Amino acid sequence: MNEKLILHLKKIFGGNRVLTSRTDRMTYSYDASFATQLDPKEPEVVVIPQSTEEVSACVKLANEYKIPLYPRGAGTGQTGGAVPIKGGIVIDLSKMNRIVEIDHQNMQVIVEPGVVQADLNQALKEYNLRFPPDPGSAKMCTVGGMVSNNSSGLRAVKYGVTRTYVLGLEVVLPTGEVIMTGGEKSKALKSVSGYDLAHLMIGSEGTLGIVTKLRLKILPLPVTRGIVLASFKKLEDAGGAVNATFRSGIQPSAIEIMDVNCMKAANMMKPDLNLPDDNEALLIFEVDGSKDEVTAQVHRLTEVVNEYSVFVKFSDEPLECQTLWEARQIVGAAVGLLNPGGFRVYGGEDICVPISRLPEVLRSIQNIAESYGIICGIYGHVGDGNLHTGPVIKLNNKVEVVNVQKMIDDIHNLAIEMEGTTTAEHGVGLVRAEYMEKEHGPALELMRAIKKTMDPNNILNPGKMALPN
Amino acid sequence: MNEKLILHLKKIFGGNRVLTSRTDRMTYSYDASFATQLDPKEPEVVVIPQSTEEVSACVKLANEYKIPLYPRGAGTGQTGGAVPIKGGIVIDLSKMNRIVEIDHQNMQVIVEPGVVQADLNQALKEYNLRFPPDPGSAKMCTVGGMVSNNSSGLRAVKYGVTRTYVLGLEVVLPTGEVIMTGGEKSKALKSVSGYDLAHLMIGSEGTLGIVTKLRLKILPLPVTRGIVLASFKKLEDAGGAVNATFRSGIQPSAIEIMDVNCMKAANMMKPDLNLPDDNEALLIFEVDGSKDEVTAQVHRLTEVVNEYSVFVKFSDEPLECQTLWEARQIVGAAVGLLNPGGFRVYGGEDICVPISRLPEVLRSIQNIAESYGIICGIYGHVGDGNLHTGPVIKLNNKVEVVNVQKMIDDIHNLAIEMEGTTTAEHGVGLVRAEYMEKEHGPALELMRAIKKTMDPNNILNPGKMALPN
Numbered sequence: 028m029n030e031k032l033i034l035h036l037k038k039i040f041g042g043n044r045v046l047t048s049r050t051d052r053m054t055y056s057y058d059a060s061f062a063t064q065l066d067p068k069e070p071e072v073v074v075i076p077q078s079t080e081e082v083s084a085c086v087k088l089a090n091e092y093k094i095p096l097y098p099r100g101a102g103t104g105q106t107g108g109a110v111p112i113k114g115g116i117v118i119d120l121s122k123m124n125r126i127v128e129i130d131h132q133n134m135q136v137i138v139e140p141g142v143v144q145a146d147l148n149q150a151l152k153e154y155n156l157r158f159p160p161d162p163g164s165a166k167m168c169t170v171g172g173m174v175s176n177n178s179s180g181l182r183a184v185k186y187g188v189t190r191t192y193v194l195g196l197e198v199v200l201p202t203g204e205v206i207m208t209g210g211e212k213s214k215a216l217k218s219v220s221g222y223d224l225a226h227l228m229i230g231s232e233g234t235l236g237i238v239t240k241l242r243l244k245i246l247p248l249p250v251t252r253g254i255v256l257a258s259f260k261k262l263e264d265a266g267g268a269v270n271a272t273f274r275s276g277i278q279p280s281a282i283e284i285m286d287v288n289c290m291k292a293a294n295m296m297k298p299d300l301n302l303p304d305d306n307e308a309l310l311i312f313e314v315d316g317s318k319d320e321v322t323a324q325v326h327r328l329t330e331v332v333n334e335y336s337v338f339v340k341f342s343d344e345p346l347e348c349q350t351l352w353e354a355r356q357i358v359g360a361a362v363g364l365l366n367p368g369g370f371r372v373y374g375g376e377d378i379c380v381p382i383s384r385l386p387e388v389l390r391s392i393q394n395i396a397e398s399y400g401i402i403c404g405i406y407g408h409v410g411d412g413n414l415h416t417g418p419v420i421k422l423n424n425k426v427e428v429v430n431v432q433k434m435i436d437d438i439h440n441l442a443i444e445m446e447g448t449t450t451a452e453h454g455v456g457l458v459r460a461e462y463m464e465k466e467h468g469p470a471l472e473l474m475r476a477i478k479k480t481m482d483p484n485n486i487l488n489p490g491k492m493a494l495p496n
Numbered sequence: 497m498n499e500k501l502i503l504h505l506k507k508i509f510g511g512n513r514v515l516t517s518r519t520d521r522m523t524y525s526y527d528a529s530f531a532t533q534l535d536p537k538e539p540e541v542v543v544i545p546q547s548t549e550e551v552s553a554c555v556k557l558a559n560e561y562k563i564p565l566y567p568r569g570a571g572t573g574q575t576g577g578a579v580p581i582k583g584g585i586v587i588d589l590s591k592m593n594r595i596v597e598i599d600h601q602n603m604q605v606i607v608e609p610g611v612v613q614a615d616l617n618q619a620l621k622e623y624n625l626r627f628p629p630d631p632g633s634a635k636m637c638t639v640g641g642m643v644s645n646n647s648s649g650l651r652a653v654k655y656g657v658t659r660t661y662v663l664g665l666e667v668v669l670p671t672g673e674v675i676m677t678g679g680e681k682s683k684a685l686k687s688v689s690g691y692d693l694a695h696l697m698i699g700s701e702g703t704l705g706i707v708t709k710l711r712l713k714i715l716p717l718p719v720t721r722g723i724v725l726a727s728f729k730k731l732e733d734a735g736g737a738v739n740a741t742f743r744s745g746i747q748p749s750a751i752e753i754m755d756v757n758c759m760k761a762a763n764m765m766k767p768d769l770n771l772p773d774d775n776e777a778l779l780i781f782e783v784d785g786s787k788d789e790v791t792a793q794v795h796r797l798t799e800v801v802n803e804y805s806v807f808v809k810f811s812d813e814p815l816e817c818q819t820l821w822e823a824r825q826i827v828g829a830a831v832g833l834l835n836p837g838g839f840r841v842y843g844g845e846d847i848c849v850p851i852s853r854l855p856e857v858l859r860s861i862q863n864i865a866e867s868y869g870i871i872c873g874i875y876g877h878v879g880d881g882n883l884h885t886g887p888v889i890k891l892n893n894k895v896e897v898v899n900v901q902k903m904i905d906d907i908h909n910l911a912i913e914m915e916g917t918t919t920a921e922h923g924v925g926l927v928r929a930e931y932m933e934k935e936h937g938p939a940l941e942l943m944r945a946i947k948k949t950m951d952p953n954n955i956l957n958p959g960k961m962a963l964p965n
Binding site (some may be wrong): 130131132133134153155176177179181187188190191200204205206207208210211212213214215216217218219220221222223224226227229230231236246247248249270273274275276277278316317319321323324327376379380381382383411412413420443446447448449450451453454455459462463466467468469470471473474476477479480481492494 | 503599600601602603623624645647648656657659660669673674675676677680681682683684685687688689690691692693695698699700715716717718719722739742743744745746747754784785786788789792793796815848849850851852861876880881882912915916917918919920921922924930931932935936938939940942943945947948949950959961962
């Protein structure tokens with residue numbers, strides 16, 4: 028990048044918010060994905076905007092000089108989505124993190140993209156309100172990143188994905204122009220006026236524009252919750268229990284599954300849990316609502332699940348619920364114990380398949396892992412069919428490093444064959460671009476046409492999502 | 497339209513499904529909007545496809561000869577959205593009405609666009625399932641129309657709008673090409689792979705493509721419901737009760753408001769209702785769930801509402817609930833009685849404003865109506881801020897015909913001034929195109945650019961939504 032451009036950027040951002048040192052650039056060269064950890068890519072410069080005007084000025088500059096521009100939130104992504112694979116500029120939005128307005132009367136907030144999910148919910152707590160989408164990275168991830176990836180999490184089965192809560196977005200387009208979706212000055216909770224451009228932006232992973240302000244719907248905090256934990260001899264029994272739950276009319280706020288390896292791992296980390304790890308599957312149901320509602324639901328759910336399981340525990344007491352829920356909370360970290368000294372690989376970790384296919388898919392993933400000699404645990408949001416595979420390898424073992432990547436490819440292809448998708452909530456980014464054609468067929472050409480219309484110079488997050496390179 | 501094209505169409509559809517008689521064409525010249533009832537526009541020809549291939553062949557022909565093509569469902573729209581204002585071809589999708597698959601295990605259905613909402617729900621009933629979005633026209637409207645307008649209805653406050661339930665769409669693009677959104681062969685319940693083109697299509701009112709198949713998410717039927725009916729001296733008290741309900745953490749499945757005129761009208765139609773029409777507002781809350789949950793919610797809700805209201809009735813008994821709910825059910829028809837022999841006008845009937853502005857907006861609409869000497873009742877989905885205004889005029893009174901149109905314009909402008917939108921669930925179509933610029937500012941240009949990219953010859957539903965003419 029030539030000096031002239033750096034000078035331009037310093038004019039926009041001031042000296043302190045234009046980073047060019049090697050150390051600074053390295054920090055922005057990877058995310059949580061295995062692919063970018065193996066092969067990081069540094070930007071030429073990092074800028075840190077504090078306002079929409081600065082973002083707009085920077086985008087205009089990049090567009091004029093045709094420089095790749097990579098928007099980044101907290102960098103918690105698992106797809107390389109924010110990694111500058113063609114160099115250029117990283118625009119770090121994490122300092123645009125003001126909560127502009129909590130409009131509790133109108134059940135909405137206006138925030139900047141760099142606000143962390145947990146910080147927003149902390150601020151909402153005193154109004155007895157919350158922003159429901161809850162990815163595992165809620166304590167670190169930004170709401171801008173959540174919208175760009177259409178994140179979801181444990182409670183999507185009841186509360187829906189991030190998309191459900193987006194009322195309007197201020198967006199800097201690839202030309203630098205600023206638009207407001209969903210009405211220039213609207214605070215309406217519903218609108219069908221015009222194409223809903225917010226919904227085109229959501230999940231577009233920073234390739235169509237940079238979100239600089241978000242108008243988000245919020246909901247009341249549930250009063251309390253209950254937990255039902257059940258273990259199943261066979262994976263098929265767990266599938267049966269999930270189906271019976273839906274048919275009973277009960278709407279759990281979460282239905283999580285853990286395979287035998289995950290139970291073993293959780294027991295290693297917390298022996299008190301004493302999970303029955305001679306069975307094939309564990310399900311953890313959460314229900315929420317008022318005290319009376321929760322008690323009623325926990326009892327009905329226990330009855331339904333009991334027909335399929337060999338072991339059930341339940342509670343509607345907050346402290347006991349916390350203990351039962353712990354198994355699910357620690358599993359992400361615990362899988363590391365399956366291979367002591369090993370490294371938890373993120374890749375092939377986010378497939379989603381039809382619920383009826385889950386037992387077959389879980390077994391297939393176990394077989395794939397075994398065939399490559401890779402140790403892994405499988406857990407996930409079974410109510411949505413969303414499975415997280417957690418392979419753990421030794422980074423100094425070259426064979427494992429190669430094999431885990433073959434395993435990842437097999438899992439992605441398996442998902443598509445099983446009428447599923449390679450990604451339920453993490454996104455495509457760099458690491459799943461190669462499956463786009465297979466998954467979408469001719470629809471991919473329309474995505475490319477839209478990208479070309481909105482970003483004719485292909486400056487925003489180029490090289491991702493199988494869009495033009 | 498020349499004979500050659502009619503022959504082409506007959507080759508595609510056979511003689512019986514190409515309609516050219518005056519009577520047939522008249523049937524397709526208007527919808528439920530006042531504007532098109534005053535000024536209907538006939539197509540040159542109507543075609544009735546039975547397959548995606550026929551739709552595609554017809555679109556290709558229209559694109560080649562640059563003939564306007566207007567997709568139509570049941571014609572229940574209130575915006576002129578399906579009316580052929582530039583002549584050409586109307587493509588009537590109501591006969592593509594097969595329920596292709598009810599996949600209850602995977603909580604989804606695959607249907608053709610012409611399936612009527614109520615028919616789908618009738619078929620789902622035996623599985624104890626339902627497709628939740630419930631517009632007032634549920635017994636007539638097609639799911640294709642619901643998706644094209646992103647319809648909602650009474651229960652959107654709990655269950656969300658039509659968009660929430662769309663998993664994938666088969667779409668014939670303006671070039672005739674067929675794509676499948678959300679994965680070519682997917683049955684996943686969640687996916688973030690690629691741009692979500694379904695969400696661009698939803699609400700695009702047939703201007704970007706013709707939906708020929710829909711993959712829709714379904715939910716369990718709630719076991720039972722409860723009703724709380726409360727009346728308020730002042731509109732502000734009703735607003736306070738809605739806000740207090742949200743803050744209490746109760747999630748009603750509907751919160752409906754009726755103004756004093758609506759109460760009077762309902763009492764005229766059903767004197768047994770005996771609604772307290774000396775008060776300014778009536779709220780009707782519905783809650784749903786299991787028997788225990790409903791009983792708990794009804795009692796809590798009654799406590800909350802009681803602090804604001806002068807009169808409360810509640811029930812969790814099905815028969816009594818039916819009676820209490822009747823007030824809301826008949827109001828659409830009852831407003832006609834406010835002006836005996838009058839005609840219920842649809843126009844300015846679908847604004848949505850921030851909840852906190854509702855009392856002010858309700859009063860303003862009443863004042864606007866009075867200033868033009870127009871009789872109307874106001875009701876709506878108050879939990880979303882969505883108000884339906886029902887003016888009733890004498891069609892042979894020229895002054896009223898002119899004044900009601902001025903009133904409609906004032907209501908639309910009021911909605912935008914009050915940080916709302918001109919349309920919450922009915923759409924833009926013909927009748928709200930003039931407000932698009934004011935509502936969306938520079939975002940409108942992006943909508944136009946997308947339209948141009950996808951439909952370069954502007955053949956699909958031209959003349960609507962302030963897109964290119």
